[in-house]
Amino acid sequence: MSTIINDIEIIKAETSKIKDIDFDNLKFGSVFSDHMLECDFKDGKWQKPKIVPYHPITLDPSAKIFHYGQSVFEGMKAYKDTNNDVFLFRPTDNIKRLNISAKRMAIPELPENYFMDGLKALLKVDEAWIPTNEGSSLYIRPFIFASGNGFHASPANEYKFIICTAPSGSYFSGKVKVLIEETYSRSANGGVGFAKAGGNYAGQFYPTQLAIDKGYQQVIWTDDNTHEYIEEAGAMNIFVRINDTLITGPTSDRILDGITRKSIIAIAESKGIPVEVRKITVKEVVDAAKNGELKEMFGAGTAAVISPIAGFGYKNEDFDLPELKETYASLLKKQITDIQTNKSEDSFGWRYKL
Amino acid sequence: MSTIINDIEIIKAETSKIKDIDFDNLKFGSVFSDHMLECDFKDGKWQKPKIVPYHPITLDPSAKIFHYGQSVFEGMKAYKDTNNDVFLFRPTDNIKRLNISAKRMAIPELPENYFMDGLKALLKVDEAWIPTNEGSSLYIRPFIFASGNGFHASPANEYKFIICTAPSGSYFSGKVKVLIEETYSRSANGGVGFAKAGGNYAGQFYPTQLAIDKGYQQVIWTDDNTHEYIEEAGAMNIFVRINDTLITGPTSDRILDGITRKSIIAIAESKGIPVEVRKITVKEVVDAAKNGELKEMFGAGTAAVISPIAGFGYKNEDFDLPELKETYASLLKKQITDIQTNKSEDSFGWRYKL
Ligand SMILES: Cc1ncc(COP(=O)(O)O)c(C=O)c1O
Ligand SMILES: Cc1ncc(COP(=O)(O)O)c(C=O)c1O
Numbered sequence: 271m272s273t274i275i276n277d278i279e280i281i282k283a284e285t286s287k288i289k290d291i292d293f294d295n296l297k298f299g300s301v302f303s304d305h306m307l308e309c310d311f312k313d314g315k316w317q318k319p320k321i322v323p324y325h326p327i328t329l330d331p332s333a334k335i336f337h338y339g340q341s342v343f344e345g346m347k348a349y350k351d352t353n354n355d356v357f358l359f360r361p362t363d364n365i366k367r368l369n370i371s372a373k374r375m376a377i378p379e380l381p382e383n384y385f386m387d388g389l390k391a392l393l394k395v396d397e398a399w400i401p402t403n404e405g406s407s408l409y410i411r412p413f414i415f416a417s418g419n420g421f422h423a424s425p426a427n428e429y430k431f432i433i434c435t436a437p438s439g440s441y442f443s444g445k446v447k448v449l450i451e452e453t454y455s456r457s458a459n460g461g462v463g464f465a466k467a468g469g470n471y472a473g474q475f476y477p478t479q480l481a482i483d484k485g486y487q488q489v490i491w492t493d494d495n496t497h498e499y500i501e502e503a504g505a506m507n508i509f510v511r512i513n514d515t516l517i518t519g520p521t522s523d524r525i526l527d528g529i530t531r532k533s534i535i536a537i538a539e540s541k542g543i544p545v546e547v548r549k550i551t552v553k554e555v556v557d558a559a560k561n562g563e564l565k566e567m568f569g570a571g572t573a574a575v576i577s578p579i580a581g582f583g584y585k586n587e588d589f590d591l592p593e594l595k596e597t598y599a600s601l602l603k604k605q606i607t608d609i610q611t612n613k614s615e616d617s618f619g620w621r622y623k624l
Numbered sequence: 625m626s627t628i629i630n631d632i633e634i635i636k637a638e639t640s641k642i643k644d645i646d647f648d649n650l651k652f653g654s655v656f657s658d659h660m661l662e663c664d665f666k667d668g669k670w671q672k673p674k675i676v677p678y679h680p681i682t683l684d685p686s687a688k689i690f691h692y693g694q695s696v697f698e699g700m701k702a703y704k705d706t707n708n709d710v711f712l713f714r715p716t717d718n719i720k721r722l723n724i725s726a727k728r729m730a731i732p733e734l735p736e737n738y739f740m741d742g743l744k745a746l747l748k749v750d751e752a753w754i755p756t757n758e759g760s761s762l763y764i765r766p767f768i769f770a771s772g773n774g775f776h777a778s779p780a781n782e783y784k785f786i787i788c789t790a791p792s793g794s795y796f797s798g799k800v801k802v803l804i805e806e807t808y809s810r811s812a813n814g815g816v817g818f819a820k821a822g823g824n825y826a827g828q829f830y831p832t833q834l835a836i837d838k839g840y841q842q843v844i845w846t847d848d849n850t851h852e853y854i855e856e857a858g859a860m861n862i863f864v865r866i867n868d869t870l871i872t873g874p875t876s877d878r879i880l881d882g883i884t885r886k887s888i889i890a891i892a893e894s895k896g897i898p899v900e901v902r903k904i905t906v907k908e909v910v911d912a913a914k915n916g917e918l919k920e921m922f923g924a925g926t927a928a929v930i931s932p933i934a935g936f937g938y939k940n941e942d943f944d945l946p947e948l949k950e951t952y953a954s955l956l957k958k959q960i961t962d963i964q965t966n967k968s969e970d971s972f973g974w975r976y977k978l
Contacts, residue, residue, distance in 0.1 A: 299686070299775025306685060326682045327690075331660060331788050332653070336681075336769050339693040339822030340829070345775075376829030411775055415690050416826075421653025421699075421765055421790060423859050425829045434685050436775055451814075458812030458848035460805075462827045468693030469823015472770075473816045475694065475730030475779045494812035495849045505777050 275321075275391035280305075282395070283323035293401050296439040298573065299409050303399040307388045307433035310417075311378050316431070319388035321395055324434065332419040334426040340416035341468035342371035345572045348393055348408040348435070348624075350400045351612035356393060358622040359610045361386065363529050368412060371465035376425040377414050384431075385412065392433055393624055401437045407610075409438040409573070415468075445580035446487040448503060448567075450552055451477060452585065455494035456502065456524075463524040471505060478504065486583055488569070492552060493524065500550045506569030506577060507531035508550075511598050512558045513565065515544045530570040530606070536618060537605045543598065552584065559589040567591060568599045576603040629675075629745040634659075636749070637677035647755050650793040652927065653763050657753040657789045661742045664771075665732050665783035673742035675749055678788065686773040688780040694770035695822035696725035699926045702747055702762040702789070702978075704754045705966035710747060712976040713964045715740065717883050722766060725819035730779040731768050738785075739766065746787055747978055755791045761964075763792040763927070769822075799934035800841040802857060802921075804906055805831060806939065809848035810856065810878075817878040825859060832858065840937055842923070846906060847878065854904045860923030860931060861885035862904075865952050866912045867919065869898045884924040884960070890972060891959045897952065906938065913943040921945060922953045930957040 273280045283304045291301055302324050309319035334340050344364045349357045365386060369379040389410070393400070400408040412433045418426030454477035456470060457463020463470060474489065481489045488504040501519055502508055507528040510517045516538050521527040538545050558564035559582075567579040578599045581590040608614035609621060627634045637658040645655055656678050663673035688694050698718045703711045719740060723733040743764070747754070754762040766787045772780030808831035810824060811817020817824060828843065835843045842858040855873055856862055861882040864871045870892050875881040892899050912918035913936075921933040932953045935944040962968035963975060 302686060327685055328680045328682045330680055331786055332656060336695060336767055337697050337822055338825035339695060340826035341690060341693060343691050374830055375826050376833055413690055423825050432685055453814050455812045455814035458809045458815060460807050460809035460848055461812060467823060468691055469821060471692035471777050472694035472729050476728055479730055494814055
């Protein structure tokens with residue numbers, strides 16, 4: 271059965287898997303909605319996207335994605351309010367960032383309307399998959415990868431852009447203990463750390479596993495040259511609260527320009543919280559932990575929104591953060607999720623109603 | 625039809641594509657032999673490899689290779705001598721390096737005999753695909769990628785190890801002009817540059833394209849911190865000859881431990897060529913180019929063996945290298961390929977007869 275939404279062709283799945291899904295016990299990103307968007311780059315241009323049943327992808331063993339990691343992705347969420355209206359959060363920022371990432375990875379940039387019109391059509395078809403339970407949302411994963419063939423280490427001539435969606439519960443549960451990294455790093459000056467390029471994430475797995483083996487849950491990435499500056503928290507941007515000031519590092523070619531990060535900066539400033547965007551040294555964080563001025567640390571990203579940190583390890587010493595009654599983390603998380611889920615006014619104009 | 629070689633199950637292709645191949649006009653890595661090795665990691669362990677017809681791979685859209693770039697590869701060659709005997713070159717080094725790469729990318733290490741016995745069986749089945757033309761060889765591409773599913777940014781629970789082979793002509797033709805990189809970089813301290821991890825290669829495409837747009841063919845990578853040290857030439861190790869001394873950088877967590885590189889060092893030393901393994905500054909190369917002491921530069925890697933450099937660009941200035949009658953590049957290339965193809969004695973014990 272084929273229909274058209276927003277000028278996008280839709281081929282519907284014959285049966286829906288939705289009745290098998292337990293919406294009260296959703297993990298993160300492990301069950302997938304009935305449909306997906308598929309869009310091919312071939313003959314030198316992006317072909318029109320289509321909505322098709324969620325289905326396996328077939329590739330030649332020489333497809334460049336298997337060999338040269340030419341891939342980029344995005345992460346965003348759709349929310350339903352109590353009226354069953356559906357919202358996205360700053361979606362054009364994801365579209366622009368996907369193209370920024372694509373350019374760095376020598377992947378042809380995608381027409382913005384293919385992304386947006388396609389996503390709207392996809393969410394219309396799979397609207398029933400957007401969870402309404404508190405804390406749940408429909409996680410949206412747009413990605414592009416090199417599907418063209420050949421062992422020559424050069425950009426592919428064909429790519430696939432796909433959007434899959436996954437009804438999801440929250441990403442982390444509870445506070446995490448983190449390890450400030452002294453040996454490994456996730457990105458280089460002049461490298462691809464600012465891009466959501468696949469390989470950046472696989473590169474984090476091993477150091478993260480070493481941290482897990484030592485009893486931590488996440489790594490705090492530091493600069494690759496001196497390991498003296500705190501840069502990101504796992505696959506999230508990092509915030510540090512020293513006394514009443516909220517501090518986050520400046521974005522750079524090593525640090526991803528997170529949408530949650532910049533939203534938090536704006537909300538905090540609007541609430542009168544002093545915010546500093548500047549390099550953060552490991553030393554000042556350790557010193558502040560020692561003299562009691564370090565009040566909070568948290569990661570910020572679409573998946574977890576805000577992931578509070580309970581304590582950190584550094585040079586074989588562990589530092590606990592205080593248990594505050596009122597935290598910036600919970601205040602800011604409530605503010606941002608209230609905007610996202612249409613529970614509060616959106617003075618920033620971030621919410622995007624479908 | 626299923627048979628067994630070296631305890632490996634073989635499922636033969638029903639028809640061979642070999643009659644369609646023009647062995648006199650082979651490009652690099654673009655036609656593939658009839659069979660491939662396939663080996664799955666699941667239920668916590670590597671299953672036994674099989675030889676199967678070359679066939680497409682089917683994956684869920686949530687397979688982690690598409691999202692997190694969890695993949696590693698190797699590159700090696702098989703050669704036929706005039707007796708039709710088949711040889712590999714230092715294959716155990718590739719096997720060990722694949723596992724070094726795998727470990728860094730949180731991919732389960734592969735039993736060495738699965739690789740070696742599997743490769744032997746594959747080359748026996750596809751022996752007719754090993755070219756005999758001068759300069760041609762069978763390029764062998766072992767690779768492992770994350771085939772397990774899910775959007776959680778963590779190591780996959782399933783992987784595929786595949787070996788494909790491609791009868792190939794030479795990788796580069798002629799001398800290349802290279803650009804010494806001042807902005808971009810391929811690897812970080814504490815990063816994954818020493819691993820043959822897929823994402824490292826895609827990260828090179830864009831800066832390489834910028835260099836191509838300026839009239840160069842390759843980038844000379846420099847350290848990401850100062851861009852003052854010369855590290856690699858595209859996806860090859862780099863050698864510089866100043867007067868009569870051959871210099872190459874030391875391997876590190878940013879520089880791949882190339883098998884061609886270490887073979888060249890050993891051959892050069894055995895020929896009485898003074899060899900220095902030490903950091904190379906851009907400044908000394910530029911100075912040597914200016915005062916005429918820079919005699920040669922070349923890249924070294926399995927695909928191209930030795931790729932001589934005609935000149936380089938740096939800070940908007942172009943430097944030409946002299947046209948020597950007798951070069952280390954051609955001497956060393958002949959020495960190494962003679963060993964590889966069984967045209968000369970192999971005093972190092974590198975050749976591996978199948
Ligand atoms: C490395 C990294 N940093 C930070 C973020 C946070 O970005 P955003 O808030 O846009 O999700 C992400 C993505 O989630 C990321 O992958
Ligand atoms: C980054 C990089 N450097 C150097 C080399 C050379 O290594 P080898 O001589 O083992 O092929 C390679 C692989 O070809 C490589 O990918």
